[in-house]
Amino acid sequence: MCRWNAYIGEPLLIDDLLYRTKHGLIDESLHSRMGAETTNGDGFGLGWYPTDRPDDPARYRSVQPAWNDANLRDLAAHIESPLFLAHIRAAIGSPVQQTNCHPFRHGRWLFVHNGMISGFDRMRRDLMLAVDGDLFSGIGGSADSETLFYLALTEGLEQDPLGAMERAVGTVERCAAEHGVDNPMQGTIGIADGERVWAVRYSSAHESRTLFVSEDVDTVRRLHPENPRLQELSEDARIIVSEPLADLEGAWHAVPESTALAVTRGGLESRPFAPAPAA
Amino acid sequence: MCRWNAYIGEPLLIDDLLYRTKHGLIDESLHSRMGAETTNGDGFGLGWYPTDRPDDPARYRSVQPAWNDANLRDLAAHIESPLFLAHIRAAIGSPVQQTNCHPFRHGRWLFVHNGMISGFDRMRRDLMLAVDGDLFSGIGGSADSETLFYLALTEGLEQDPLGAMERAVGTVERCAAEHGVDNPMQGTIGIADGERVWAVRYSSAHESRTLFVSEDVDTVRRLHPENPRLQELSEDARIIVSEPLADLEGAWHAVPESTALAVTRGGLESRPFAPAPAA
């Protein structure tokens, strides 16, 4: 069901987070320790905001497993960004194709999801129907996560990401009830607009995939005086991950169930997350 | 907008039609002479019925251009089939991905389309909605052709292919009128069930892509006594093509506008084709 990472802070070489980190995302594509599946080899996606262009995210998506993608290696080693999301996929149900790789994108917004909508096969038609007519043509693939993103856009994600997400999840849970599907929602979600990152940890059964956010950089440096790379991170940097990066042990704060985070450079807020009625 | 070929007759090595033929389909992927686009390099698909298994079509689809696909070359050189459809794609609008390559498949049925539904972007939501709920989850990609196939399935293609096709095209034309789209339907269509092949040449503006069917083998042999390969074809064989194969000139019968063919081994029937109201 995937894993994802997000970074926000001073422009950082993407490589620093993806490859050079022990048990980083590329390593997790091969040997995830905490995920539902250990291998996440059904594709990779990277969305990054160029420095000084927070309204224009770039994206690279590939069906090649992250660990053997030569282009990805090259890109990560040469691109710096102040905000990026990376996602590795373990496909359940929908085909492995570029259009089913995360992040999904709409204007300045990027979206990743680690999890699934159970019974999506049965609900797909109704859920796609619930997507606003003007947005519908943006749906390029067949993944449940993409439809979830479009439901959130329909519910006003661009004005109120977390509120819209709560309403979208509510829509899914109501639809599931109609179709006799239990506990449809599963997962963690990442959303970015070029200036902020939001993360959600929620599932209908309240047994969600793991999610962690880094402590403030100052704290992390005090915990790990032996790690020179931590000097590279800016004071206001924050990293959100599906599972902790190995060489920064103790520097992670687990995000509780049914919780959402709003992260800016230098700021971190937490609030409850619960499905809500449609707008 | 693609090109396609169909073969029905005694089991034939797929290679014989695809590669060894002068100006055959593989050649057309690089240099089509009669198509709307000369290059058809946005993917390839092959659907074939194993000898003695007319209810179980196999399929190979790839985003690699047909002319450089090593696997396709190998498959064609080693597989014999009494009925197969091959399609090369020139994508308009929808992504180049395996799930958008033809033929589309449902049970024993295969479907290829050379053409497009103009304004599909605007109509996609309504057309997908018109697909029967039980069939909806079979839609794997985002191509207009695939939705057209599922509309036809909804209209009873499995019981009455041509009638269902007329009703599906009717649905598209009515939807287009509602959305202010002129002349939505364009193209030629191929359908197979393992024992018969149907072909349709129709467009709303009555200026369709080309379509040809071979004369009976006896006639072709008399026209081309110099061609030894024609001895390999069985008496009851028939080939349907978007454009004539070069080394069998004069042996092709052009299918008129608004016409449908029903082809069996040894039999060929022709009838008019016109959009009809939904069932």
Add this chain to the structure above:
Amino acid sequence: MCRWNAYIGEPLLIDDLLYRTKHGLIDESLHSRMGAETTNGDGFGLGWYPTDRPDDPARYRSVQPAWNDANLRDLAAHIESPLFLAHIRAAIGSPVQQTNCHPFRHGRWLFVHNGMISGFDRMRRDLMLAVDGDLFSGIGGSADSETLFYLALTEGLEQDPLGAMERAVGTVERCAAEHGVDNPMQGTIGIADGERVWAVRYSSAHESRTLFVSEDVDTVRRLHPENPRLQELSEDARIIVSEPLADLEGAWHAVPESTALAVTRGGLESRPFAPAPAA
């Protein structure tokens, strides 16, 4: 370092060995239990001899991990063969590309290798030089295994597979000594010519990857009266695998170190294997 399977016997649907078997090769691509790496997602290859065409092997190779390759699924479900080799790859050192996927092919011969040539980077030039001039242009990729195959062809594999393999391995070991590389050879090897299969288990350090051959079908049936699928196997069938298929426990004979097998339909011979001087 890969895993491979070989089948010889009455024509069998390839699917029966690859997919329907518990802990079969496709499963091993995701979760190998005995291999050096647990994931083997750097490509897949299948070589099969069509029934009645033992001199003309077909081949399908893909860089998509075996577990998510839709085309492979389709092919395996529709192709029967009396002799086929399948290989899943975990790449070490050389790029993931179709030309580096096994099996390698030369005329009627197929070749797979689970293992590596340590220090190949340093030895590659000399080893490629040792390949016969007329054969050299057949080398399509950059994998150590492919060069090993071409060395064996140079040493007369087409006349004496095991003898040639011993001489080729000897060449590699001598070259390694010159370059200061210890224990260069590692692995198991599979060779087929359309009528027979040869398997080798050898490594310079005498700690080879695992290799198993099935007991004769009669014995296997007696051991597993509860397994209906075993009725499908012909009396003379034999399966060679890198690791045992889970639902046929106790029916496997481990191939010892430094041993080679020669397998025909109904026959199995074993003999020692040791590197030899070049011819």
Add this chain to the structure above:
Amino acid sequence: MCRWNAYIGEPLLIDDLLYRTKHGLIDESLHSRMGAETTNGDGFGLGWYPTDRPDDPARYRSVQPAWNDANLRDLAAHIESPLFLAHIRAAIGSPVQQTNCHPFRHGRWLFVHNGMISGFDRMRRDLMLAVDGDLFSGIGGSADSETLFYLALTEGLEQDPLGAMERAVGTVERCAAEHGVDNPMQGTIGIADGERVWAVRYSSAHESRTLFVSEDVDTVRRLHPENPRLQELSEDARIIVSEPLADLEGAWHAVPESTALAVTRGGLESRPFAPAPAA
């Protein structure tokens, strides 16, 4: 036999040259007007130097035809570079794979080639043998162009690009004579080191593929006062192309046969090019 473009000047959005230009390289991948083949759909490669990092070129290579590669579109739209080479491939003889796509790279050097080495199949072994032992392991694919690059590296390309290229071509021509191959060398070559670009137009038969360099920007602006985009180009910019970009007609200077160019920001030198003996 491919087409290529190079840009040197103030950092420019890669998109400006590849996509937004009428009859630019992406268009040429589908419909080249002057090339030996009209379609160049066997892969694409982009090598670019990040601003302020002239010693560290990044590279993206793909076997997807340039015109339908979504990742390429995205990358080009988001990456600025003061020096980049782009290449579209029409493969002759060697497989379509990422490692056979140009540009080839060695340290800070990038290399593209439009053309071929006739009879490479016969000469490949000897030519690969002529590559320096320490460089040999860098050869990742099987393309003639890549071997040519490595021969030039062997002849000292890093110290004297044009001299080394002359010696490498000399090696090829001498080898061809030994193998009875006439007129082996064909094409145009592009080389970059992060600060300069060299271009060569040479073929053994003196009938080379076309090559053009832009006039100085001042001249181009005077010729095309109606074109606003030309204001974006820096005074010192220079573009080298296989065929002229359509909307800058009259602004191109054809490079003569057997000629080499050395281009820096603001500087352009021309000199004869002739094969030379090995160093």
